[in-house]
Amino acid sequence: MSTDAYSIHSETHLVHRIGWLRAAVLGANDGIVSTASILVGVASSGAAHQPIILAGLAGLVAGAMSMAAGEYVSVSSQTDTEQADLAREKSELEVNWDNELEELATIYERRGLDPQTAHSVARQLMEKDALGAHARDELGITEVSTANPIQAALTSAATFTAGAALPLLAAVFTSGWIVTPVVTVVSLIVLAVLGALGAQTGGASLWKGAARVTFWGAAAMAVTAGVGALFGTVVG
Ligand SMILES: [Zn+2]
Secondary structure, three states: OOHHHHHHHHHHHHHHHHHHHHHHHHHHHHHHHHHHHHHHHHHHOOOOHHHHHHHHHHHHHHHHHHHHHHHHHHHHHHHHHHHHHHHHHHHHHHHOHHHHHHHHHHHHHHOOOOHHHHHHHHHHHHHHHHHHHHHHHHHOOOOOOOOOHHHHHHHHHHHHHHHHHHHHHHHHOOOHHHHHHHHHHHHHHHHHHHHHHHHHHOOOOHHHHHHHHHHHHHHHHHHHHHHHHHHHHHHO
């Protein structure tokens, strides 16, 4: 592979990887925040060790399944919309080739080509692959933007589970009054690291990214701990 081809490829792949990394970080964040909150909430009610672990495990499985379901449904409906758009475009090309040529040329003119070059580029690209050219330049549908619903669902469930496993393991290896502080500290440290990583992939400030995620994680755990303690007092 020549260096030019390689540099184009690595650029494309990097963009693809950043998108995937950001989704993974967000999935793991969700896993940590929701499972740690459940653990801290149940622990604060004064429950014994086993019910705490059981609640955390149930939260992990329920969260991973709902993330997978949500991702599958949203990516599938996006794919359905894209497929419908492509089918409409295909029939437009069959009945209205000249109009479609004008449309594509206008898109290239708006991007800065002179009318003659725009027409010639549009004609050549449409002769090579008319649907591909319109999908990419008119509808914005590219290989990178097209996600696989099953892959997206599995990735989302896996990253949620990976995140949730951390506070759960912290709870498994501790017991009594120490569960809440250990789960809280472990979760906040991991959230800060993930927040910084997420910010870095987006080119944003690491500190801001870390602070934002840590603040909301702490808030979620504080609220559930409060509810758990209240519940424990009222019902206990
Ligand atoms: Zn078109």
